[in-house]
Amino acid sequence: MFEVYIHVPFCYRRCGYCDFNTYTAVDMGGGASRGNYANLAIDEMSLVKEWQERHGINEPAVSTVFFGGGTPTLLPAQDLGRMLQAVKETWGIENSAEITTEANPDTVDERYLETLAAAGFTRISFGMQSAVPHVLKTLDRTHTPANVTAGVKAANEVGLRSSVDLIYGAPGESMDDWRKSVETAIELEVNHISAYALTVEPITKMGRQIKAGTIAKPDDDDEATKYEIADELFKQAGLEWYEISNWARPGYESRHNLGYWRNVDWAGIGPGAHSHYRTSNVGAWQEHAAFGARDMSEDGFRKTDTPQIEHDVSGNQAELDAEKSMQSDANQFGVRAWDIKHPRKWAEELHTVSVPWEGSEAITHEENLEETVMLGLRLREGLDISRIEQASGCAVNRARLQAIEQSGLIEIHNDNRIVPTLRGRLLNDTVIEQVLDICGW
Numbered sequence: 050m051f052e053v054y055i056h057v058p059f060c061y062r063r064c065g066y067c068d069f070n071t072y073t074a075v076d077m078g079g080g081a082s083r084g085n086y087a088n089l090a091i092d093e094m095s096l097v098k099e100w101q102e103r104h105g106i107n108e109p110a111v112s113t114v115f116f117g118g119g120t121p122t123l124l125p126a127q128d129l130g131r132m133l134q135a136v137k138e139t140w141g142i143e144n145s146a147e148i149t150t151e152a153n154p155d156t157v158d159e160r161y162l163e164t165l166a167a168a169g170f171t172r173i174s175f176g177m178q179s180a181v182p183h184v185l186k187t188l189d190r191t192h193t194p195a196n197v198t199a200g201v202k203a204a205n206e207v208g209l210r211s212s213v214d215l216i217y218g219a220p221g222e223s224m225d226d227w228r229k230s231v232e233t234a235i236e237l238e239v240n241h242i243s244a245y246a247l248t249v250e251p252i253t254k255m256g257r258q259i260k261a262g263t264i265a266k267p268d269d270d271d272e273a274t275k276y277e278i279a280d281e282l283f284k285q286a287g288l289e290w291y292e293i294s295n296w297a298r299p300g301y302e303s304r305h306n307l308g309y310w311r312n313v314d315w316a317g318i319g320p321g322a323h324s325h326y327r328t329s330n331v332g333a334w335q336e337h338a339a340f341g342a343r344d345m346s347e348d349g350f351r352k353t354d355t356p357q358i359e360h361d362v363s364g365n366q367a368e369l370d371a372e373k374s375m376q377s378d379a380n381q382f383g384v385r386a387w388d389i390k391h392p393r394k395w396a397e398e399l400h401t402v403s404v405p406w407e408g409s410e411a412i413t414h415e416e417n418l419e420e421t422v423m424l425g426l427r428l429r430e431g432l433d434i435s436r437i438e439q440a441s442g443c444a445v446n447r448a449r450l451q452a453i454e455q456s457g458l459i460e461i462h463n464d465n466r467i468v469p470t471l472r473g474r475l476l477n478d479t480v481i482e483q484v485l486d487i488c489g490w
Contacts, residue, residue, distance in 0.1 A: 051112060130164065133168055150172075158199075212303070231283070244296070249267060276475060277475075318388075388405050
């Protein structure tokens with residue numbers, strides 16, 4: 050399974066709680082603009098594909114594409130279609146692929162969505178957040194509840210599947226407010242709903258307001274109660290939880306997000322986007338993992354006459370560091386890398402004909418095991434115990450696992466899968482810590 054994520058970093062204005070890599074016209078500066086963005090993203094796809102081919106990375110056809118942001122639908126629908134076509138031409142796309150874009154309800158109408166559907170999109174994720182005007186105002190959202198209803202209706206008309214995102218725990222949001230938001234989302238008859246607890250970073254506008262005491266900090270107990278309300282109402286409506294923050298009717302789960310949680314490979318395109326590759330999918334690196342000489346000169350070439358993988362002198366330092374880290378450790382599982390964040394600097398790097406990575410890091414076998422545990426314990430399908438035992442060489446202590454089960458945090462399904470209970474979902478960090486501790490990780 051191979052996925053592509055395309056980050057579109059533009060917003061009309063930044064929401065007060067948001068710390069994503071997004072930019073308004075005011076803080077963009079020169080360089081990458083909305084008008085030229087699709088061309089730049091397509092250029093990066095070509096560079097990433099060349100990089101993969103140089104290093105023997107042979108991925109299957111793309112199974113999911115996700116346009117996130119920011120607000121991807123600030124771009125013309127034709128630009129999103131051109132980028133999707135470029136994905137197809139670069140890697141190929143499965144016939145049954147899931148193709149999603151996020152959308153602010155203010156930015157789309159039926160004609161826009163018709164263009165997306167004709168281009169091959171299958172799904173749209175609306176940023177609903179709340180159905181209560183004063184909560185939307187607190188969150189600095191520009192849309193009205195009526196915009197969401199109109200957007201979902203328009204998506205239905207053109208054959209796109211809809212999902213809506215909700216946020217709970219906003220300052221001033223009562224239990225009745227939250228219940229109204231959940232019930233309104235259900236009444237839209239969408240097949241997928243995400244609900245996230247509000248988290249506030251100090252660097253955001255809302256973080257500064259909380260520090261100044263002008264608004265209240267989100268309360269953990271309040272958020273836990275709201276999660277329980279949502280879970281119960283979704284269940285009654287036929288929406289099953291499949292990941293801690295996501296509910297869907299059977300068969301309508303987000304395949305793209307499931308890919309992340311299952312630790313598959315993906316290519317990230319756009320400012321700040323992350324990429325992830327496993328060693329098992331890296332042919333050339335795998336073949337040369339046993340190189341004895343590990344020193345690299347400043348220009349990225351090895352100092353030894355030992356047989357080596359040829360470096361492309363156009364590669365930036367992050368790209369070369371990724372190759373170095375992949376080759377230097379036989380215990381290496383894979384690599385993750387991330388693009389330069391600011392669109393202007395990102396665009397400048399593309400002009401040097403280099404993958405615009407800002408940095409990269411090796412993923413060791415042990416780190417991958419930890420990530421597998423953490424991600425698996427977020428899913429309804431659960432964590433496969435035998436897989437962890439085989440990969441780690443460590444037999445899970447069943448007595449200690451049963452003690453965690455007796456505490457009400459997990460259930461053991463079919464004697465082989467650890468699945469969090471509702472209480473375990475609310476205390477997920479505790480569950481992860483206790484399961485990791487069983488094998489001494």
